[in-house]
Every structure is written in C-alpha cells, then in structure tokens.
Amino acid sequence: MIIDFQHHFMPLELAKRRGFDATKPGNLMEGGIPKLTVHERLYNMDAQIRDMDLVGIDVAALSCNLGWDAPLEDCQLINDSAAELQQRYPNRFVGLAHAPVLEPAGLKEIERAVKDLGLWGTTIASQINGLPLDAPLFAPFYKLACALDLAIFVHPAMIPLGYSLFKEYDLARIIGREVDLQIAVTRVIAGRVMEEFPALKLVFSHFGGGIAAVKERFYAISVERRLTHPAIVAIQTSRAQEALTTTRMRDSVSAILRQSGSAWSRSPKIRWTYAQA
Numbered sequence: 001m002i003i004d005f006q007h008h009f010m011p012l013e014l015a016k017r018r019g020f021d022a023t024k025p026g027n028l029m030e031g032g033i034p035k036l037t038v039h040e041r042l043y044n045m046d047a048q049i050r051d052m053d054l055v056g057i058d059v060a061a062l063s064c065n066l067g068w069d070a071p072l073e074d075c076q077l078i079n080d081s082a083a084e085l086q087q088r089y090p091n092r093f094v095g096l097a098h099a100p101v102l103e104p105a106g107l108k109e110i111e112r113a114v115k116d117l118g119l120w121g122t123t124i125a126s127q128i129n130g131l132p133l134d135a136p137l138f139a140p141f142y143k144l145a146c147a148l149d150l151a152i153f154v155h156p157a158m159i160p161l162g163y164s165l166f167k168e169y170d171l172a173r174i175i176g177r178e179v180d181l182q183i184a185v186t187r188v189i190a191g192r193v194m195e196e197f198p199a200l201k202l203v204f205s206h207f208g209g210g211i212a213a214v215k216e217r218f219y220a221i222s223v224e225r226r227l228t229h230p231a232i233v234a235i236q237t238s239r240a241q242e243a244l245t246t247t248r249m250r251d252s253v254s255a256i257l258r259q260s261g262s263a264w265s266r267s268p269k270i271r272w273t274y275a276q277a
Contacts, residue, residue: 001059002057003061004057004061005153005203007057007061007063008063009043009085011078012043014066014074015042015066017074025039030159032167033159033167033170033172034170035173049089049092058092059094060094061093061096062085062093062094062095063098063123063153064081065158066078068155068157068158072099072103072109076109079098079117080117082095083118083119094119095119095120095121096121096153097110097113097123097150101124102138104140107144110122110141110148110150121151122145122150123153125157126160126180126183127161127162132187132191133154133184133187134188143197145200151201151202152201152203153203154181154184154202156206156209158177159172159176160172163180178210181205181209181211182208182211182214183209185204185208185209185211186218188202189218
C-alpha cells in the first residue's frame, strides 16, 4: 500500500473567505512574498481521487495549506471539512487536525477534532510565530499528542521567519522551507525533545528538508562535541538514517490506519513510499 502524507486540500468556503475565485488559479501573497498557490485541485476531491488512482496512491493524510498559521475559527472549518471527507471517501482520506497549538483553545480544538470528529492525527509547521519546535511552549501540545497517541505531521512554515535573504526571487518557497525543515529536525534532536516525550511521533515532510544529505556533518559535530544523543550518533551511516526516518514514519502511519479501523492496517504487504511536493 502507498500512503501519501504530503497531500493538501482546501475547503471551498475557506478559499472564498480569503477572496479566491475557485475557477482561477492564483497566488496568496504576504508582505510581497508568494506564500502559496491556490488551484482547482485543492477543492475538487473527486479529481484528487482520480489522480491518486492514476499514480497508485491508496490513502492520503489530508492537511490544508491555509491551516498552519490560521486562526481558530478557520481551523475549525478545516477540521470539520476533513471529517466530512473522511466519511465521504472512507479508506481513501484520513484527516489531520489543524489548530493554533500554542493556545489553550487550540489544544481544546485538537481534542474536539480527534474525539468528536474522528480525525486521526495532527499537523504543525516547522516553526510557529518564529518559535522552533524545541521551545518549551510546545510542551503542552506534545503532551496532548502523546496522550491521544497522535502522529504529528510537520510541514515547512509557509514563509519561514528569520531568513532575510529569502525575501527575493521566491526563495522562501524554493529553498527557505527546506532550510527551515532541516533546522527543525536538528533542533528536535539537539533539544532532546524525543527524550522528554518518548511517545511522540513526528513525521517530517520533504524528507526533513533533505537533511540526509548532511548526515555526516551531524556525526562529525557529535564526535567533536562529545554528544551522545542516540539520534545524532545513529546518523553516521545511511542505513541508520533510513531506519530513523522510515521506521518512525511507518509506525506513525500504521497508528493512523489502526485507529481509523482501516482494513489496510492489518495488511502484511504494505509498500512504503514518500511523496515530495
């Protein structure tokens, strides 16, 4: 079975709230920087199913590319829409809960989305309000995700903060997001987030921003600084790197399928591939 975690949708009502014409593609700009491209495929789920069938994707974990920095009201609309799509297309879509996770109301929304709506995971950006994922303010969110046994899909921040050189040439989208993902993965490791929350399940998009390409630098620095964190030490070989990423993603996806009651969760013949957008 092939599972796509990097799979986006957009409720048509939310697009209209933002002033988009559903019949025309367009770019959402923020501060003069392109943030995202809106197009018809984001609203047309029948077309998405056809595309999935064409390329052999069995199930997609849905996230909304307007949701990672959205206010609570918009996140509620996204979560309600994802739950409706789960029911309309059983065993094809599973929804990921969006919420402003640094706010108490956001944590309550995740509980509502999981317990009342039946969503099976949650999603955040690689930084929130400029804060890295190892910031102490994320602790309540991580505790809740562990308590609910939720996989967390980490998508790059749509316009990462802290990189002034990425403002021109659409660099924030071309390379800025990948840099931000690499930093997010590194800070989760170096900040010992997984040690503090051993039940936490993180799925990083875009192959962690391509972080495997610099795995030898992790190992060299860990030796130089005498760091013993197992996730850093294990990166010394490509085989260990594959185990780190593939096993964690496989376990996270299996948890979503198991909780959603999908027949695929019991299949012994699951082929794992990872989509990049």
